[in-house]
Amino acid sequence: xxxNDTREAxxxxxxxxxxxxxxxxxxxxxxxxxxxxxxxxxHYHFPTKGxxxxxxxxxxxxxxxxxxxxxxxxxxxxxRWAQYYTDVFRSPLLNDNRMCMAGIMAAEHSDxxxxxxxxxxxxxxxxxxxxxxxLSKRAPKADAALIQxxxxxxxxxxxxxxxxxxxxxxxxxxxxxxxxxRVAGLLP
Amino acid sequence: xxxNDTREAxxxxxxxxxxxxxxxxxxxxxxxxxxxxxxxxxHYHFPTKGxxxxxxxxxxxxxxxxxxxxxxxxxxxxxRWAQYYTDVFRSPLLNDNRMCMAGIMAAEHSDxxxxxxxxxxxxxxxxxxxxxxxLSKRAPKADAALIQxxxxxxxxxxxxxxxxxxxxxxxxxxxxxxxxxRVAGLLP
DNA sequence: ACCTGAACACCGTTCAAGT
DNA sequence: ACCTGAACACCGTTCAAGT
Numbered sequence: 001x002x003x004n005d006t007r008e009a010x011x012x013x014x015x016x017x018x019x020x021x022x023x024x025x026x027x028x029x030x031x032x033x034x035x036x037x038x039x040x041x042x043h044y045h046f047p048t049k050g051x052x053x054x055x056x057x058x059x060x061x062x063x064x065x066x067x068x069x070x071x072x073x074x075x076x077x078x079x080r081w082a083q084y085y086t087d088v089f090r091s092p093l094l095n096d097n098r099m100c101m102a103g104i105m106a107a108e109h110s111d112x113x114x115x116x117x118x119x120x121x122x123x124x125x126x127x128x129x130x131x132x133x134x135l136s137k138r139a140p141k142a143d144a145a146l147i148q149x150x151x152x153x154x155x156x157x158x159x160x161x162x163x164x165x166x167x168x169x170x171x172x173x174x175x176x177x178x179x180x181x182r183v184a185g186l187l188p
Numbered sequence: 189x190x191x192n193d194t195r196e197a198x199x200x201x202x203x204x205x206x207x208x209x210x211x212x213x214x215x216x217x218x219x220x221x222x223x224x225x226x227x228x229x230x231h232y233h234f235p236t237k238g239x240x241x242x243x244x245x246x247x248x249x250x251x252x253x254x255x256x257x258x259x260x261x262x263x264x265x266x267x268r269w270a271q272y273y274t275d276v277f278r279s280p281l282l283n284d285n286r287m288c289m290a291g292i293m294a295a296e297h298s299d300x301x302x303x304x305x306x307x308x309x310x311x312x313x314x315x316x317x318x319x320x321x322x323l324s325k326r327a328p329k330a331d332a333a334l335i336q337x338x339x340x341x342x343x344x345x346x347x348x349x350x351x352x353x354x355x356x357x358x359x360x361x362x363x364x365x366x367x368x369x370r371v372a373g374l375l376p
Numbered sequence: 377a378c379c380t381g382a383a384c385a386c387c388g389t390t391c392a393a394g395t
Numbered sequence: 396a397c398c399t400g401a402a403c404a405c406c407g408t409t410c411a412a413g414t
Contacts, residue, residue: 006398022295024209025296037399040391040399043390096298108295109285117357156348157345157349157365161341163348164294167290167293167295168309176340177341181372184338184369184372194379215405215407225379225380226380232377
């Protein structure tokens with residue numbers, strides 16, 4: 001197994017743990033066990049837990065922005081973007097009731113090393129920017145500050161729907177909340 | 189110091205820790221240090237961490253339902269309930285960027301002992317019930333299922349606004365999201 | 377009734393040592 | 396370049412022992 005494989009295996013195992021139980025529950029010894037090395041070896045690839053957490057969050061943001069960028073390029077994305085976007089936050093619930101990595105890390109905010117906090121903020125910013133871009137497409141004459149505020153609110157509301165659905169262990173709570181957002185007009 | 193005083197001191201210290209860092213970061217040794225006893229003594233009052241967590245969540249729900257019950261009795265609460273309610277979730281952010289105990293525990297869902305999970309669900313239910321009661325007052329003829337769904341969505345959206353504001357360390361994000369909910373009509 | 381010290385298996389981290 | 400064993404100070408929990 002090459003170096004890169006071990007590093008990738010560490011990130012894959014760690015990602016699942018964070019989305020299942022949060023940054024605090026991420027354990028170097030457990031990651032090592034899942035990968036088949038010793039915990040000291042995990043420290044070789046990621047010197048501190050903060051380094052690993054920040055790397056996970058950075059990759060997570062990159063994956064999402066890549067996907068969202070593709071959506072924006074679709075000719076008729078204006079019609080279906082809301083569905084595609086909410087599905088991104090629905091899918092981890094389907095996968096063993098997991099959560100958005102940034103959402104669960106936001107809850108752990110004061111426990112996070114600063115390098116991890118920074119990546120959480122970047123994830124939030126990337127989502128708000130994308131949502132604002134979509135809203136602007138749909139209403140080109142709307143006030144920029146108002147668009148920004150609505151984008152933030154949509155992101156917060158979807159994260160909240162995911163949080164509550166997870167707390168209840170009931171994905172229907174997510175669907176019902178999102179539907180109510182749509183009815184209210186918060187979500188186009 | 190009487191027995192009761194020690195028990196109360198434990199709950200007070202533990203509550204602050206959970207709202208600051210979550211259930212996972214709650215430490216018997218740290219609680220003991222804050223109270224001025226040894227960790228084994230904390231175990232005398234709360235045999236397991238799950239017992240302590242469940243007791244905290246139960247009291248938290250009781251305090252909120254007591255407060256909300258009072259609001260419902262106000263003659264003109266229909267006009268101001270939204271403001272009072274959102275302020276409940278705004279205040280912990282003001283207090284060292286803390287979070288709603290149920291919100292942060294919902295994020296830790298799969299890590300929680302079942303007795304703690306149960307109390308988290310009760311907190312959510314209590315909030316949704318109260319919101320549904322208020323919505324029914326304002327629209328007596330509305331469909332019950334629709335009211336229930338909107339109540340859940342309001343709760344989820346407010347929790348999400350708190351989560352994101354905390355993740356950013358910026359209370360303005362909470363205020364802007366809530367304002368956007370109001371503009372959209374999700375929040376009356 | 378309430379508290380404690382000591383032990384147990386965990387944790388992240390460090391570091392000298394191996395290959 | 397990559398991995399390991401051993402040590403350190405932490406953690407929740409248990410329990411016999413103190414008052």
